[in-house]
Amino acid sequence: MDKIKVIILDNNLEERFDIENALANIDYIEIARTPDDFEEALAIIDSEMVDVILVSNNFNGSGYEIVEKLSTEFVDKATIILEKEMNEDTMYQAIFSGAKDVILLPVKPNKLVDSIYKANKITKKRLEYHKKTDISKKKKSGYGQVYSVFSTKGGTGKTFFATNLALSLLKETNKKVVILDFDLDYGNVSLALDIVPKFTITDVIDDIKSIDSDYIETYLTNHESGLKVLSASKEANINDFINNEHIQIILKALQSAYDYIVIDMSSRFNDATNPAFVFSEKLFLITTPEIMSVKNIKSAITTLTDFNYPKNKINIVLNKFSKNSDIRSNDIEKILGFDIFYKVPDDYIKVMGSLNQGIPYVQKYPRSEISKSFSSIVKNITDDNK
Ligand SMILES: Nc1ncnc2c1ncn2[C@@H]1O[C@H](COP(=O)(O)OP(=O)(O)OP(=O)(O)O)[C@@H](O)[C@H]1O
């Protein structure tokens, strides 16, 4: 990792020492030399490749004015304001000065390091984006269709269904397709597609104010098929701050840029990701032919109908179906009060083979029964949209 060079513009020695101590043991942070005045600070920032500028709120009269000057002059550097109190006034000043963040004094070491890391990452990324001129501007007409894959029981095959559905949509329609991992705590779409994401949804949320249909592209990871992926963070419980509004911003941005948006949901209703249900053209509810799984889907249907969720959006998928299943499919239909839209056979050996090689099922076994069925699902749902 490249070192992040930080300059501290603070005339108060105690505050400065606190900050230096907080950063002293962080191996990827380097502190630039201390300037005597603002003139010298400018020279250091310019000549010593400073990345992040920490400015005390009363540096040189007004820290905010300094931040404003610096953010206009050095667009490739992140400024962070150090403030004694946070109120409406200081928030307002910070936003309009162009500061990337406000840190309360006395500094909390973890918060400071985290803020420096994020402010630098966002600034460098934006710079890269503006330099790049070849970002695909291929726009589609109308809004993208959203297909969500949900189940209230874990391990029924949501990720399997969502990834293979997305790849089949891409192959059959040759349009722009993106898959979103909204299983925020335990997402494993990247694993299923054998990709290593550079960014995850957590990075998008950190930069949510900049998100639009072009810029969100820079947070997606390419799968070699051409499918785009918005991955979940690898760390569980890191996403407690993601809210309903964030998810709506992401979905709206992607709907303007993509034809099809497939969402792998978590195994529970979650306030933050609930907009996915509303945005969905179709909701695939996955069950396996086991009593517990069917019972769980039944209660999911009850919850959805309590909210007046349109029944015609719901598509029941019976996954891991075999002749020896616990329950017969017409009994499942009776219990649920819904027809089974689609049955995916249990194909343990091939599924394991594709997982072990990191090649998605429909790519590895294009002629198998399951792959043909995915093609017909795609035909079915895309015909519905005509
Ligand atoms: N039709 C199938 N035949 C055989 N194995 C399957 C089938 N569908 C899924 N599996 C396997 O079942 C396991 C669970 O599938 P998957 O991870 O897709 O479920 P999930 O609902 O996303 O689980 P989680 O709740 O943990 O996210 C995986 O090992 C998967 O490969």
Ligand SMILES: [Mg+2]
């Ligand atoms: Mg999953």
